[in-house]
Amino acid sequence: MKKPSKIMNRILMAIFSISFMVSCSSNDPEPMEPAEEYIPTPKPLNVPSILAQLLPPPYIPADNPQTVEGVALGRKLFYDPILSGDGTQACASCHKPANSFTDDERFSIGIDGLEGNRNSMPLYNMAWNTNEKFFWDGRARSIELQAIAPVENPIEMHNTWPNAIASLQSDAAYPELFRKAFGTTIITKELATKAIAQFERTLISANSPFDRYLMGENSLTAQEINGFAIFMDESRGDCFHCHGNENSPLWTDNIFHNNGLDAIITDRGLGNVTGDPNDDGKFKSPSLRNLAFTAPYMHDGRFETLDEVINHYSEGLVYSPTIDPLMKAISRGGVHLTEPDKADLKAFLLSLSDPSFINNPDFQDPN
Amino acid sequence: MKNIAFLFILNFVLYSCSNDDNNNIPENVPVTFQFSQNWNGDAVDKTDFNSTTYTNDIGNVLTISKLRYLISKIQLKKSDGTLIEIDGYNLVDLSEEGSLEMTPSSIPTGDYIGISFIYGFNEEDNSNVYPDLNVALWNWPTMLGGGYHFMQMEGSFLDSNGAPQPYAYHNGTARVSQGVFEQNFISFDFNQNFTITNNATIEIKMNIAEWYKNPYQWDLNVFSTDLMMNYEAQKHMNDNGQSVFSIGSITQ
Numbered sequence A: 001m002k003k004p005s006k007i008m009n010r011i012l013m014a015i016f017s018i019s020f021m022v023s024c025s026s027n028d029p030e031p032m033e034p035a036e037e038y039i040p041t042p043k044p045l046n047v048p049s050i051l052a053q054l055l056p057p058p059y060i061p062a063d064n065p066q067t068v069e070g071v072a073l074g075r076k077l078f079y080d081p082i083l084s085g086d087g088t089q090a091c092a093s094c095h096k097p098a099n100s101f102t103d104d105e106r107f108s109i110g111i112d113g114l115e116g117n118r119n120s121m122p123l124y125n126m127a128w129n130t131n132e133k134f135f136w137d138g139r140a141r142s143i144e145l146q147a148i149a150p151v152e153n154p155i156e157m158h159n160t161w162p163n164a165i166a167s168l169q170s171d172a173a174y175p176e177l178f179r180k181a182f183g184t185t186i187i188t189k190e191l192a193t194k195a196i197a198q199f200e201r202t203l204i205s206a207n208s209p210f211d212r213y214l215m216g217e218n219s220l221t222a223q224e225i226n227g228f229a230i231f232m233d234e235s236r237g238d239c240f241h242c243h244g245n246e247n248s249p250l251w252t253d254n255i256f257h258n259n260g261l262d263a264i265i266t267d268r269g270l271g272n273v274t275g276d277p278n279d280d281g282k283f284k285s286p287s288l289r290n291l292a293f294t295a296p297y298m299h300d301g302r303f304e305t306l307d308e309v310i311n312h313y314s315e316g317l318v319y320s321p322t323i324d325p326l327m328k329a330i331s332r333g334g335v336h337l338t339e340p341d342k343a344d345l346k347a348f349l350l351s352l353s354d355p356s357f358i359n360n361p362d363f364q365d366p367n
Numbered sequence B: 001m002k003n004i005a006f007l008f009i010l011n012f013v014l015y016s017c018s019n020d021d022n023n024n025i026p027e028n029v030p031v032t033f034q035f036s037q038n039w040n041g042d043a044v045d046k047t048d049f050n051s052t053t054y055t056n057d058i059g060n061v062l063t064i065s066k067l068r069y070l071i072s073k074i075q076l077k078k079s080d081g082t083l084i085e086i087d088g089y090n091l092v093d094l095s096e097e098g099s100l101e102m103t104p105s106s107i108p109t110g111d112y113i114g115i116s117f118i119y120g121f122n123e124e125d126n127s128n129v130y131p132d133l134n135v136a137l138w139n140w141p142t143m144l145g146g147g148y149h150f151m152q153m154e155g156s157f158l159d160s161n162g163a164p165q166p167y168a169y170h171n172g173t174a175r176v177s178q179g180v181f182e183q184n185f186i187s188f189d190f191n192q193n194f195t196i197t198n199n200a201t202i203e204i205k206m207n208i209a210e211w212y213k214n215p216y217q218w219d220l221n222v223f224s225t226d227l228m229m230n231y232e233a234q235k236h237m238n239d240n241g242q243s244v245f246s247i248g249s250i251t252q
Helices: A006-025 A049-054 A068-078 A143-152 A161-170 A174-182 A189-201 A209-214 A222-231 A270-274 A306-315 A339-350 B002-018 B131-135 B208-212 B231-241
Strands: B028-039 B061-078 B083-085 B089-093 B105-108 B110-119 B151-158 B164-171 B174-177 B180-182 B186-196 B200-207 B245-251
Touching: A068 A174, A068 A189, A143 A161, A143 A189, A161 A174, A161 A189, A174 A189, A209 A222, A222 A339, A306 A339, B028 B061, B028 B089, B028 B208, B110 B245, B164 B231, B174 B231, B186 B245, B200 B208, B208 B231
Parallel strands: B028 B200
Antiparallel strands: B028 B105, B061 B083, B061 B089, B061 B110, B061 B151, B110 B186, B151 B164, B174 B180, B200 B245
8 A cells, every 4th residue: 555645644644733732722611510529628638747758648549538527527437336236345445545546455355355366556657558458467458448347356346337337327427427528328338447547547646756856856865866776776776677767757667577476376467368378477567656655565465565575676586487587696585685775775765656646636536 | 823833843743753664763662671580590589488498609508588679770872872861760679579670661762782770879879868768668777878778688597507597688888987988889781782673671680699609608607697787798798799680681
């Protein structure tokens, strides 16, 4: 076939160009939407400057944007025992603001008086958990999915979602609150957990003494500064490989490790989720923020004090096949920090606690 | 009148882009860099972690549980000497399959004679803030010169008594003494003749065994952990790293 001539080519392109420009410059109004779509009031997260400067933007799923009405609904649900089987427990029963949204029990007690085998996790800065793996073993792949589980867990709120939804639907206030948040009075567990997730994403903590020190707003004691140097020293604390540094103020890698707690693994942790024996005994590194409020410590709450935690890493490590290589000097139980180093390290760790977070009026019970 | 002139220019631009009967005008096409790892030719991926054993040059028997490394400033040299720089950097993490390929960049078609890149960051790039690397805890301690790690390779080896011991082969800026630091990144520059005609994939290969071999025969019984602040270990890593990377297949 004969190729079109270059002139012909140009004429065709000119016609194409004109039509392209006409379509771009059209001022005709868009056709009216058949029904007005309800849009709640957008409320982007208020990101503290230290997090904005050093970290990627918070992760907000495209299908669950933050809104004024959604956050308000989520906050009400978080504190409302209506979601539990007998109307006695709310999310906040085991995730209390005074404890940085965990509680002070080793294992929380559910509505039937039963206890679990994992320590309730504190809640904050969850929008920066960019790998989207929640719980100690990472089994929930979003905050929305995480929020589904406790409601129907027989050792926790021991309800069914159909029953919880029926309670919400027959409540005097909730249908209208769901309409304001999501444009519908028909309540579903997906919408309820979306609202709870929106509230949880607002739980941002970034105003500890150490944060203000990094921002040049206050000073630290010599002990706290020396404690940070121990934290960052590979041959002493070597905490930073999993727990962050001054440029990564989440103070966790949100990754799963076996930190040398047990010679024989009884709780497989991540291994139960992946099915891979190489993941046995691995649990998510918790953030070190707000330790002053979150005792006891570890996935099973076995340590009541920070001193016990520091002693574990210093001289209590035990070998098991999946132990993280960052747990060193196992044959001696650890690197054996000096007592002054331990005291300084503890002082630094406590400088990461943020009283303004636990006292923030926006996070308290609205009911 | 202006509109007509603009139309004419737009027309010309569109015309030149759509014209394929003149090979002298280069088009831009996507190029993808793919990072592969091997142990003296045997492919290594995350399924080998904690299970496949390797024997290094001096005879240490080891397994790998983590391997992450940073490649930056990739440049392709055209036959006329022009350098095409690929934006960004790539943190390879064998446990994350998506990180083994770098987001495609657009490069001109034509003849090329070389590929260069930096293992780690050069001094200037290492002083910037990278939020994605911060959240990955890729930072190198300020007391050791700051910036970012270049590599984290971790696992277990059998000591002289046959007992498993951890190793953490971490590389970054070398600390000479308090407050005195030495750059420790490695520039690679390969002569490589190739022609880009279409979507291309360029493989960058790491032979892990070379980290233990050439010129310094690495013994994990001597250097296993606490290597970040160890100047001697950091310089041995730099020396051995010089022969670690090569260019693999170029497909399109």
